[in-house]
Amino acid sequence: MxxxxxxxxxxxxxxxxxxxxxxxxxxxxxxxxxxxxxxxxxxxxxxxxxxPSPKARKAMSEAVNSCNRYPWENTTLLREKISVPYQLAKENVIIGAGSSELLGLASVLAALKKGNIVAPDPTFRLWIPAAKKIGAPVKLVPLTEQKAVDLQRLKEAIDADTRMVYICNPNNPTGTVLAPNELETFIKDLAPSVIILLDEAYTEFEDTKSVAHLVNEYPNLIVAKTFSKIYGMAGARVGYALAHANTIQQLNNLQPWANAGAGGVSLAGAIASLEDTxxxxxxxxxxxxxxxxxxxxxxxxxxxxxxxxxxxxxxxxxxxxxxxxxxxxxxxxxxxxxxxxxxxxxxxxxxxxxxxxxxxxxxxx
Ligand SMILES: Cc1ncc(COP(=O)(O)O)c(C=O)c1O
Incomplete structure (x- = not known):
């Protein structure tokens, strides 16, 4: 062409x-x-x-040779490695083919509970069509004048039928970050029946504080992260979410084969990239x-x-x-x-x- x-x-x-x-x-x-x-x-x-990082490239090249085997050991190893910095366990981690698979699963989980979903606008929207197709209307809430996620207005938009709130922090496309104490207060104040889906795809670029340490305290909190951005592996399709073990189980139940979305080569790359500090x-x-x-x-x-x-x-x-x-x-x-x-x-x-x-x-x- x-x-x-x-x-x-x-x-x-x-x-x-x-x-x-x-x-x-x-x-x-x-x-x-x-x-x-x-x-x-x-x-x-x-x-x-x-x-991808030099270590990830090497690990992926080598992993090609074991592609005749299912990669269960690497799936488990990656889940363990991911959990350590958050002082969580592998039961708190779900792996997906990119974090978008997991954003989709979380929104399907919410939509199946029959009610609405609340999200800022503009924000990352890839998960919205799946939720809408299952019948969950998505209430979009404008950003502040400074183009930041407006927690107060999100709170006001939540009603008795709300099943999920989506927040992207830092927000895509605006790049803004919420004050950690305000976000934590928002999570604490939310009814336990409302899932809060926190998309942390970009936290590593400026050390934005993660809320993953709160997942055991708040089983309605799902934190989605990815190897596509700072780790440079968008084409390898590896993402993960951290949540209470019971919530992870509910998300696993929506996967045809739990944690099997990412292939062996991609998993090897993800494991190696975590070590390539x-x-x-x-x-x-x-x-x-x-x-x-x-x-x-x-x-x-x-x-x-x-x-x-x-x-x-x-x-x-x-x-x-x-x-x-x-x-x-x-x-x-x-x-x-x-x-x-x-x-x-x-x-x-x-x-x-x-x-x-x-x-x-x-x-x-
Ligand atoms: C905020 C946000 N979340 C999730 C994703 C999806 O990333 P993945 O490649 O892990 O599916 C992106 C990709 O651009 C993104 O910007």
Whole structure:
């Protein structure tokens, strides 16, 4: 396919991601088949531009040789390893094919209880269609003026029929973080019958405090995390959730085969990546530097933005005199995406320093 056509298709697919997963799959396939087109800079899905880690790559290559066996031992080992830093047990951990599988399971669990689900808007929405299909209406609650999750308004939206509240912390697409004490108070005050699904996909980028230590105290709390972001393994599809053992059991019951979503090669990579602490430190440092570079570029063009604790930035192009997306796409940079109707706020993933220098050059007025 001609490169210009590929770029057009990719950009269209990225724009449509909120509407259609099929189109997104097409885009991913296209990029895979055209991997030699390295001059396209893809900043759409908050993927880690450095990963997987060297240790994970080695472990995954070796694990290919054992693909004739079911990977149960590695599933158990990974669950054990994940539980340790939180002083939990493997019974508090469920593994999924990416955390999106587990977000889906949690929302199905809530929807089966017949009632509504409350979530901020905008936020990460991949789990919403499954919940709606099962019949759970999703009540969307606007963010604060500072684009942060509004705990007070979420609380007000919860009624006797609410079965789940979803919170993404830090929030995608805005990158904001909730004050730990306010979030803990919110969890404590919630009725035990309401599941609280805490999506912590990006906590590692700025050491955002996890609430996973609370799961044994609050069986309605489910904390979802992923190897797709700081660990750079989005394509390997490994995610996990931490919850009370009884809640994990309920989630396992919704999996055709408990914890079997991630394949042996991916599990080997996930285990090794947990040990590659220097790689994680490098990703954090480089992400912060590249994000700062992007902040400077936005400042230089008078574009307001929300300081982010993640690997993406949310910014307001209302006063930017050109078509921001088009300016980037003209330089083969795709991924600036809108999450609010009738708004000029966009999200762009943070790439490498070199990539963000190219972004800075492209948007310079
Ligand atoms: C907030 C949030 N949660 C979950 C996910 C899904 O990640 P995974 O690749 O683990 O399914 C993403 C991916 O972009 C995300 O941004």
């Amino acid at each position: 001609h490169r210009r056509e590929l770029l057009k298709q990719s950009a269209l697919a990225v724009a449509a991601f909120g509407l259609s997963r099929d189109i997104f799959a097409t885009e991913s396939r296209t990029l895979l088949y055209n991997n030699h087109d390295a001059d396209i800079i893809k900043l759409s899905s908050n993927e880690n531009p450095y990963g 220097s790689f994680v430190a490098m990703c954090k440092k480089e992400n912060a530097k590249a994000r700062n570079l992007f902040y400077q570029a936005l400042d230089g063009n008078g574009i307001p933005y929300i300081p982010s604790a993640t690997s993406f930035v949310y910014f307001d192009t209302a006063k930017y005199p050109k078509d921001f997306k088009a300016v980037l796409e003209a330089k083969n940079i795709i991924g600036a995406r809108s999450f609010e109707e009738s708004s000029k706020w966009l999200r762009l993933s943070v790439g490498t320093i070199k990539e963000m220098e190219q972004v800075a050059a492209a948007i310079r007025l």
